[in-house]
Amino acid sequence: MEQLKSGEYRVCLPPAEERRDEVDDLISSVGALAHTLQQRFEAARQLGLIAEQVNSGLLLHEVLDHVYTGFRSLLPYTRIGCALLEPGGVVRSVWARSEVAELQIGVGYAAKIQGSSLMQVLESNRPRIMNDLEAYLTEHPESESTRRMLGEGIRSSLTCPLIAGGRPIGFLFFSSNAPNTYSDAHVDLFQQLTRQLSVIVEKSRLYEELLESQAELMRMNEQLARLACCDGLTGIANRRYFEVQLATEWRRALRVQSPLSLAMVDVDHFKSFNDRYGHPVGDACLRSVAQVLSSRIRRAGDVLARYGGEEFVVLLPNTSAEGAAQVAEELRMGVVELAIPHADSSAATVVSISVGIAGMVPTESACPGDLMQATDRALYAAKAAGRNRVVVA
Known part of the structure; x- marks a missing residue:
C-alpha cells in the first residue's frame, strides 16, 4: 500500500508460501488495482503525448501513426485502421497500417453505413468485439469488408466508435491475426480514452481540411493572377x-x-x-x-x-x-x-x-x-x- 501511495504502481507480491491465508485476497486485489491503475496512467500518458503533438499541428495520418506506435502497451493489435463518416451516409477509410499482409482495406475504401453492422456500433455507442471473423463471415456472407479483412490474415477485431462534440465522426479498428484477442477489459480501456482520442482525431482532420482549403485558395488566387495577366486568345501576357x-x-x-x-x-x-x-x-x-x-x-x-x-x-x-x-x-x-x-x-x-x-x-x-x-x-x-x-x- 505504501508503494501505491508513493505513486509506484508496479507492485511485486511476496511468494504465496509467505503470505497468510487471511490476506491473500487483499493482496491479490491490491495487485489487480495496481495493474489497472498502471494501465490507466500509461494510457493517459500516451494520449498526452499524442495531444501534445496534435496541438503542434500534426496532420491526421501523423496522429494515427503515433497512435499505432504508442498504443502497443495498451491494446494488442497487428493492424489499425481509421474510417471517417462522410455526407451521404458513407464511411471511408482514411488511414491504415499493418504489420503483415498487403492492405485490402486501404485508404479510399468506402461503404454505405446504413444497414451495416457499423450502424449498430454507433447506435450502441460502445466498442464491438468480434473474436472469430471466419464464423462471422459464415453467418454474414454479404460482408465484403469482413472478407477483405480475412484476406489480410485478420481473425479478430475491436471496432471503436469515435464521437466528438456529441456526434459520431468515424471509427478506429484494432485488429489481430489471432482469434479471441479482445476482451471486455479492452473495451473498458477504450471507453476511458474515446472522448479525448475522438477530439484529437477530429481536430487533426479539421486541421488537414483547413490546410487543403488554404492550398486550394492559393491555387485559385494564382489562377486568377495568371488570368488577370494573360491574354485570353493567345495565352501570352496581356x-x-x-x-x-x-x-x-x-x-x-x-x-x-x-x-x-x-x-x-x-x-x-x-x-x-x-x-x-x-x-x-x-x-x-x-x-x-x-x-x-x-x-x-x-x-x-x-x-x-x-x-x-x-x-x-x-x-x-x-x-x-x-x-x-x-x-x-x-x-x-x-x-x-x-x-x-x-x-x-x-x-x-x-x-x-x-x-x-x-x-x-x-x-x-x-x-x-x-x-x-x-x-x-x-x-x-x-x-x-x-x-x-x-x-x-
Whole structure:
C-alpha cells in the first residue's frame, strides 16, 4: 500500500508460501488495482503525448501513426485502421497500417453505413468485439469488408466508435491475426480514452481540411493572377501585365543605367486577312504568330505581350536598339516561315509582320511613354516603307 501511495504502481507480491491465508485476497486485489491503475496512467500518458503533438499541428495520418506506435502497451493489435463518416451516409477509410499482409482495406475504401453492422456500433455507442471473423463471415456472407479483412490474415477485431462534440465522426479498428484477442477489459480501456482520442482525431482532420482549403485558395488566387495577366486568345501576357513590367524595368534601368529596348509588332494587313478568311481563321493566325514570337524570345527577363488587336510588344531589358533589331529580325523571319497564305497582302504572299524598334538608357527627365512613342514612330516608318521589315528609331 505504501508503494501505491508513493505513486509506484508496479507492485511485486511476496511468494504465496509467505503470505497468510487471511490476506491473500487483499493482496491479490491490491495487485489487480495496481495493474489497472498502471494501465490507466500509461494510457493517459500516451494520449498526452499524442495531444501534445496534435496541438503542434500534426496532420491526421501523423496522429494515427503515433497512435499505432504508442498504443502497443495498451491494446494488442497487428493492424489499425481509421474510417471517417462522410455526407451521404458513407464511411471511408482514411488511414491504415499493418504489420503483415498487403492492405485490402486501404485508404479510399468506402461503404454505405446504413444497414451495416457499423450502424449498430454507433447506435450502441460502445466498442464491438468480434473474436472469430471466419464464423462471422459464415453467418454474414454479404460482408465484403469482413472478407477483405480475412484476406489480410485478420481473425479478430475491436471496432471503436469515435464521437466528438456529441456526434459520431468515424471509427478506429484494432485488429489481430489471432482469434479471441479482445476482451471486455479492452473495451473498458477504450471507453476511458474515446472522448479525448475522438477530439484529437477530429481536430487533426479539421486541421488537414483547413490546410487543403488554404492550398486550394492559393491555387485559385494564382489562377486568377495568371488570368488577370494573360491574354485570353493567345495565352501570352496581356497589355496590363506589359505596362506593369515596363514601369518596373524602366525604374531598374534608370537605377543601374542600363539600356532598355522595346519592339512593337504589327501583323501586316490583318483586317484584310480577317475579311477574306473570317474571324475564326484570324484568331488562329494570331495564336500561331504569338507561339512563334514566344518561341524566339529566349531570355528569362524578356517580356512578350499582346498589346491589342493584331499588335504585340516585346520588352528587352539590358539590350541596345541594335541588339533588339537582331531579335526582331528573327521574329519577322519566324512569322514568314509559318507560311500562312495571305492573298490580300501587299507585303508578301504569306502572313508577315512589321516591327518598330527603339532603345534608350533611361534618364530622370524621360519616362516610359517616351520609349513607347519612339517605338510607335519606328513601327509607322516600317509600315510606310512597305511592311514586312524591321525599322529602328
